[in-house]
Amino acid sequence: TQLLEQSPQFLSIQEGENLTVYCNSSSVFSSLQWYRQEPGEGPVLLVTVVTGGEVKKLKRLTFQFGDARKDSSLHITAAQPGDTGLYLCAGTGTSYGKLTFGQGTILTVHP
């Protein structure tokens, strides 16, 4: 069974601060995705990374896939209250098309 561990589980910060969320596994993933989920809604895909060492930027969000494709990070610069939500990483491993999710990081950005 492929597991993904996210840290931290909870993050409470002030507007304007920077933060990093980590997603780690002992298994290799062919691709890794980051989702954001708001209360009462389903997860929404933010980005997919597929190449070891890949870095993708989405406005103030920077995503990195580890060289060995076992870990990933999400960095948010100058967080805003609108960034508040549950951030989930999910990996595709040996089972084609099957996503394994991490337990999520609940981010709260205070104005």
Added chain:
Amino acid sequence: EAGVVQSPRYKIIEKKQPVAFWCNPISGHNTLYWYRQNLGQGPELLIRYENEEAVDDSQLPKDRFSAERLKGVDSTLKIQPAELGDSAVYLCASSLEMDNEQFFGPGTRLTVL
């Protein structure tokens, strides 16, 4: 284009009662997924359909859970009888094909008393 539609949005039942959830995927999406998300956790796959065929149901508790996807479009997930531990959000997702981006519905929040 309409997203994935789920109903009901909320359901409260007593233990041992049956319950059913309905999902209408995005038009043209061949692959449909049912996930369960416990409070404070990430979603866990219950079953995956490719058209009307269940291609991965290894995580579905088959003693009380059943699912169907007639005609390869809409799908229903049933629990009978429900237990206290079944309280969770049940998410439906769809994708054009396997390994394509999955689009999630808003989920059904089930509370078993």
